[in-house]
Amino acid sequence: MSYIQDVLNGLVRTHPLQPEFHQAVKEVLTSIAPVLDRYPHYREQAILERITEPERVILFRVPWMDARGRIQIHRGYRIEYNSALGPFKGGLRFHPTVNLSILKFLAFEQVFKNSLTTLPMGGGKGGSDFDPKGKLDVEVMNFCQSFMTELQRHIGPNTDVPAGDIGVGAREIGYLFGQYKRIRNEFTGVITGKRLNWGGSLIRPEATGYGTVYFAQNMLAVRGEDLAGKVCTVSGAGNVAQYTVEKLIELGAKVVSLSDSNGTVHDPAGIDREKLAWVMELKNVRRGRISEYANQFKGSIYREGLRPWSIPCDCAFPSATQNELSGDDARTLVKNGCRLVAEGANMPTEPEGVDVFLANRVLFGPGKAANAGGVAVSGLEMAQNSEHTYWTRETVDQRLRDIMKSVHEQAYNASVEYGATENYVVGANIAGFVKVADAMLDQGLV
Numbered sequence: 001m002s003y004i005q006d007v008l009n010g011l012v013r014t015h016p017l018q019p020e021f022h023q024a025v026k027e028v029l030t031s032i033a034p035v036l037d038r039y040p041h042y043r044e045q046a047i048l049e050r051i052t053e054p055e056r057v058i059l060f061r062v063p064w065m066d067a068r069g070r071i072q073i074h075r076g077y078r079i080e081y082n083s084a085l086g087p088f089k090g091g092l093r094f095h096p097t098v099n100l101s102i103l104k105f106l107a108f109e110q111v112f113k114n115s116l117t118t119l120p121m122g123g124g125k126g127g128s129d130f131d132p133k134g135k136l137d138v139e140v141m142n143f144c145q146s147f148m149t150e151l152q153r154h155i156g157p158n159t160d161v162p163a164g165d166i167g168v169g170a171r172e173i174g175y176l177f178g179q180y181k182r183i184r185n186e187f188t189g190v191i192t193g194k195r196l197n198w199g200g201s202l203i204r205p206e207a208t209g210y211g212t213v214y215f216a217q218n219m220l221a222v223r224g225e226d227l228a229g230k231v232c233t234v235s236g237a238g239n240v241a242q243y244t245v246e247k248l249i250e251l252g253a254k255v256v257s258l259s260d261s262n263g264t265v266h267d268p269a270g271i272d273r274e275k276l277a278w279v280m281e282l283k284n285v286r287r288g289r290i291s292e293y294a295n296q297f298k299g300s301i302y303r304e305g306l307r308p309w310s311i312p313c314d315c316a317f318p319s320a321t322q323n324e325l326s327g328d329d330a331r332t333l334v335k336n337g338c339r340l341v342a343e344g345a346n347m348p349t350e351p352e353g354v355d356v357f358l359a360n361r362v363l364f365g366p367g368k369a370a371n372a373g374g375v376a377v378s379g380l381e382m383a384q385n386s387e388h389t390y391w392t393r394e395t396v397d398q399r400l401r402d403i404m405k406s407v408h409e410q411a412y413n414a415s416v417e418y419g420a421t422e423n424y425v426v427g428a429n430i431a432g433f434v435k436v437a438d439a440m441l442d443q444g445l446v
Contacts, residue, residue, distance in 0.1 A: 007048045018101035031429040034418045056080040064146040078126035079107035084439035088124030091165030112432030113368040116407045119379035144175035164193035189385025192378040201381035203396040209243025211373015216342040218408035219363040228252035233308040236320035240344045257308035265293040267300040312336040319344030327352030343367035369428040376403045
């Protein structure tokens, strides 16, 4: 552990004031200590120092003009973290909270998440502090075109393939791809998350939510259980949360919550398909707030300023944003009988919360494993683009199921091999790390 601590101390010195990045790296490195004890050549080859340093960090100015003719300036980023397994792959996030620390944590996590999918993808992340919420379409287009004018220098189908993330949906992907095509004069699979009629993949919008539920299914199966009849709480109300709820309903679970940044709605009767359709129209078309749900459906309760974690449940699916579930929240969930937590968002559980779940034998699916379905289907979109073909919905969904089963098997088997059975944090980190580290060693000191 002294080697790991030395690496972490050096990381804090060379990357100061980046708490999210430090948190993500610490979580991975501390859990892979048994690998370093068993295979000292990783230390001898300075693999931790190499794997924690991004290959490339790109920061650029994004000037654009709003609808009133005023010039606006934002920052654009692309973190090309590790390409040992394939082209850099990871989303673009447009949100006021975007900064270097958050994007580096996301890119670092993406490296191991992509490794677990078994697809040939490296890890990266990018975005801007631009907020598309409340902007006119023409303003979003102006920003995206300016952003891509710079980003196009650094990406390509065999170099770096961005996708969507928070604030970057089909509209933004369309504007970004259009500008890339305009500048480079080529129609190629340089970005994923495209609309279906011009190169997108079926199941891509659903993939992260569906995949999280498939991972939860596999965790429960180890204990001879399934999701039918389980009471589930879900945080968030965006893409991931919506399709998590959809798949849970399909598998017979009872979902009793959704949330946004203002508060949580609790529906003791359960969110059915009709209610979910109403939520999708509210959030995707009208851009409304989840508080409106309580006015629409009798018997539901809106809890302003609160998250769903005080609601009794069997399974919890944090699907909003990083560090949304604290240690106290975790203790409340355990006290109320929660037996499974699957992270639909990236790093939504604070370290203390993770410790609480593991200490109480709660089945805990960390984001790098549980929510790998999104990037997995992005990888499948890349494959379809390279073949200039479309796969059926059934084909993509089956491949997603198979990939999530494989992700689970890798994490579970590694947890058993290293004496931490059912500790999916240890298992996912070790399985993801070993594959990337060995590829780096194979490719020499680069």
